[in-house]
Every structure is written in C-alpha cells, then in structure tokens.
Amino acid sequence: MTMQYGPSYVRQIAPYIAGKPISEVAREFGLDEARIVKLASNENPLGMPDSAKAAMATAVAELGRYPDSNAFELKEALAKRYEVPAEWITLGNGSNDILELAAHAFVEKGQSIVYAQYSFAVYALATQGLGARAIVTPAVKYGHDLDAMLRSIEPDTRLIFIANPNNPTGTFIEGPALEAFLEKVPKNVVVVLDEAYTEYLPVEKRYDSIAWVRRYSNLLVSRTFSKAYGLAGLRVGFAIAQPELTDLLNRLRQPFNVNTIAQAAAVAALGDRAFLEKSAALNAAGYRRLTEAFDKLGLEYVPSFGNFVLVRVGNDDGAGARVNLALLKAGVIVRPVGNYGLPQWLRVTIGLPEENEAFIAALEQALAVG
Ligand SMILES: Cc1ncc(COP(=O)(O)O)c(C=O)c1O
CATH class of the missing domain: 3.90.1150.10 (Aspartate Aminotransferase, domain 1)
Structure with a gap:
C-alpha cells in the first residue's frame, strides 16, 4: 500500500x-x-523597463550578501508614493506571497474565507492550504456580487478576498460600491483588496483605496510589480495596511522573501512613470x-x-x-x-x-x- x-x-x-x-x-x-x-x-x-534593467545590473555586485530583509529603499519609495508610513507596507515574493501570508496570518484552520466564483485561483489555493473553509459566492455577470458576499459572512469568517479588476474575467467594481461594502463588513473580518491590475484602469475609473486603508483597520490592499511594471519574473508584490495587520504579516514572512535584484528593480520601475x-x-x-x-x-x-x-x-x-x-x-x-x-x-x-x-x-x- x-x-x-x-x-x-x-x-x-x-x-x-x-x-x-x-x-x-x-x-x-x-x-x-x-x-x-x-x-x-x-x-x-x-x-522589463530599461530603468529596471540598469538598476539590476548595479545590484548584481551585492549578491554575495543577503538581501536587506526590511527592504529599506523600496519601502521608503512606496511610502513616499502612497503617503503612508513605511511600517504600513509589507513586501511579498510576488503578490501571491501576500495573499497566502494574509490567509495564514488572519485565519485558523476550520474558519472560513469568502471569495467570489470565477475569481483568482490563488484564493482557493490559500484557503485550502490552510485547511480553512471556502465560502464561494456566485458571480453576477462574471464579476463579484458584493451584496451576496456580505450576506455570506458567517460568525467564523475571518477573511474576504476581492480582486479588482478580477482575473480571469476582467470585471471591475466601481469605487463607491466597494467603499459602501467596506463600510458594512464586520471589523473582525479582514478584506484583502487585490489590485494587481489597477495601473491599467482608465483615469475616470480610478479610486483611492489607500485613503480607505487609513479609514478601515481591517483593509489590506495588495499590489504587484508583475503586470504594468513589467517585472513578473522577479517576483515583487506589496501590501498596504495599518500596523495591526502588517505586523502579523511581517512575523510570518520569510525574512528574505524579496531578493536584492528584485528590490533594486522595483525601486527603479516605481519611479518610471x-x-x-x-x-x-x-x-x-x-x-x-x-x-x-x-x-x-x-x-x-x-x-x-x-x-x-x-x-x-x-x-x-x-x-x-x-x-x-x-x-x-x-x-x-x-x-x-x-x-x-x-x-x-x-x-x-x-x-x-x-x-x-x-x-x-x-x-x-x-x-x-x-
Ligand atoms: C488578480 C491577481 N492577483 C494576484 C496575482 C499575482 O501576481 P504576482 O504574484 O505575480 O504578483 C495575479 C497574477 O496573475 C492576479 O491575476
């Protein structure tokens, strides 16, 4: 056997x-x-952007040493860009790392996680990998049904994953609808707002999710350098949330989860408007x-x-x-x-x-x- x-x-x-x-x-x-x-x-x-290629070439000289575990320069650059304290930022080996860290940091085995039908496959993976229970709400027009998601929250729900825009369907939730949703989610439930594609939004569709992070201590916004920034192979993502959340992510995170070359390239790409x-x-x-x-x-x-x-x-x-x-x-x-x-x-x-x-x-x- x-x-x-x-x-x-x-x-x-x-x-x-x-x-x-x-x-x-x-x-x-x-x-x-x-x-x-x-x-x-x-x-x-x-x-990759040329700016990132140049930064990477310089960073190669540093590879005999471990990366900066706290990624000082990259966090400073992100903190400045988003006008939040550096402690509000957590880096991931791609944003997939952030999604998985969030599941492990905020949910215990047996508790439930809510996400929508046809939303990003890693939500199911992170849920299952933990032995948590998935509550999958049916999609409407291939996108999230926020009211159904609210209704589906149970006493043991600890996390909600939302992708905006969503992959693989490309659907988008308008800012005001998301804000109204955040207002109604119980404060003991963490919302991971996965904005991997946010840089592609037309100007008239953009909304300020970082302002919501300041307002809602249970909101974590996840972003990536893999899509519009052109650095998918380097694996850099980041989360912005209040310290009550980022502190836990940082305890769980592998200390060197973002390597030296990736950190340098991300700083350069971030400045390359x-x-x-x-x-x-x-x-x-x-x-x-x-x-x-x-x-x-x-x-x-x-x-x-x-x-x-x-x-x-x-x-x-x-x-x-x-x-x-x-x-x-x-x-x-x-x-x-x-x-x-x-x-x-x-x-x-x-x-x-x-x-x-x-x-x-x-x-x-x-x-x-x-
Ligand atoms: C919605 C969404 N979130 C997160 C990711 C993860 O990207 P990465 O781990 O490269 O940051 C992807 C990649 O396809 C995605 O589509």
Whole structure:
C-alpha cells in the first residue's frame, strides 16, 4: 500500500495550472521558439523597463550578501508614493506571497474565507492550504456580487478576498460600491483588496483605496510589480495596511522573501512613470483591436479592465480546449480556463500589436476549421 503523507486538505488541492512556457510548446508542437506568441500569463508585452534593467545590473555586485530583509529603499519609495508610513507596507515574493501570508496570518484552520466564483485561483489555493473553509459566492455577470458576499459572512469568517479588476474575467467594481461594502463588513473580518491590475484602469475609473486603508483597520490592499511594471519574473508584490495587520504579516514572512535584484528593480520601475503610461496606452489600443475582432467574429467577451480578455470561443464544453489546441499548433499560447469552470472560454493577454494580429489570425483559422 502506498503511504499517504500530509493532511487531507493539502492532498485535495488541485495543482495550479500556469501558462505553458514557450520552450515547452516549441518542443511539443515542433515549432520555432522565435515565432511563438505567448499571451497566457498577463505579463507586460513590453517586458522589463530599461530603468529596471540598469538598476539590476548595479545590484548584481551585492549578491554575495543577503538581501536587506526590511527592504529599506523600496519601502521608503512606496511610502513616499502612497503617503503612508513605511511600517504600513509589507513586501511579498510576488503578490501571491501576500495573499497566502494574509490567509495564514488572519485565519485558523476550520474558519472560513469568502471569495467570489470565477475569481483568482490563488484564493482557493490559500484557503485550502490552510485547511480553512471556502465560502464561494456566485458571480453576477462574471464579476463579484458584493451584496451576496456580505450576506455570506458567517460568525467564523475571518477573511474576504476581492480582486479588482478580477482575473480571469476582467470585471471591475466601481469605487463607491466597494467603499459602501467596506463600510458594512464586520471589523473582525479582514478584506484583502487585490489590485494587481489597477495601473491599467482608465483615469475616470480610478479610486483611492489607500485613503480607505487609513479609514478601515481591517483593509489590506495588495499590489504587484508583475503586470504594468513589467517585472513578473522577479517576483515583487506589496501590501498596504495599518500596523495591526502588517505586523502579523511581517512575523510570518520569510525574512528574505524579496531578493536584492528584485528590490533594486522595483525601486527603479516605481519611479518610471513614462513606462507605466506607455504600457497602459499600449494595452488600451490592444483591447480595442481584440474586441473589435471578437465583435467581427460574433464572439461574446467580458468587458475587461485588465490586460487580458475573456472570450467565449464556442457553445459546447469542449470549445475552450479545442480552440486552445488549434492555437497552440499555430504557435499562439493563451490560457484555457476550464479549471475556473469556464470550459467554453479562453483568456487572452493583450500583447504587442503584431502579437495581437498573430492571435487574431490563428483564432479566425481555428474557428473556421473547428
Ligand atoms: C488578480 C491577481 N492577483 C494576484 C496575482 C499575482 O501576481 P504576482 O504574484 O505575480 O504578483 C495575479 C497574477 O496573475 C492576479 O491575476
């Protein structure tokens, strides 16, 4: 008999499905790596900003030593940007690290965590990894139903995860609705507001969640350098919250969870407003192009506020996998979302103009053949 190690709640976790690496697709389908287009992981198609590359090159000289565990410079830069004390900031090895730290810091095994159907997969992972109970509220129009989330709070609920904009659906909750929600959440329940895509929001949709952090001691705002800042491979995310929360995160956090190169690159990227603006403009133009193509093809899509679009590629539950395979054969990697309960849909990251064109051409062909 084979041994079963670990708690049952860990054995029940479905492994996280990441976007396929370019090298793997090249090998599997006999394609030239250079011609493969990867629009699968919501990365910035511009890659890293030059400002960050230069800072990283300098930081290489420091690698014989451990990183600054308290990340003095990066925290100072963030504190200045967001006008909060440095103690209100916690750094993570990507914001995924923050999400998991929050679950472990604020929730005990057996207590419950609330999140929405079709919201980011890591919320389920963090909940299960802890042996906590998930309360998943049904989505409305593929997005969060805040009233249902409020109603679903139970006496043992300790945490609520909200992604705004949401991944993989791209939906957005308007600022006033979120604020009204925060006002009603019991103070013993921590709200993690995951704003991984916030830099892509058009100006008229932006809201000041840091002002809410000052007002609500149970709010933690999570952000990342992986998306608009173009540093996904370096793994830097951060949380802003009042010290009652950040103190606990800091106790649990691995002391060197953000490495020296990542810290230096993040400081440089944070100061590079021009790169952010360029990234957001490229994304907005790409969104227009992709959705125009979907309209032409008669494909339903969910209006998106992130750097990706969820598109329905057929009306049968084999559609997502079928069209995904055809796209892979044509050298285009997107993300099937059957694991989210969306087997008729694919999530495509908005790329460079030529990448978007390659995807559209491959999609047209896949649908014509399929
Ligand atoms: C909603 C959301 N939150 C958090 C993350 C985590 O990003 P990272 O760990 O790279 O900061 C992602 C990445 O896809 C995301 O979509």
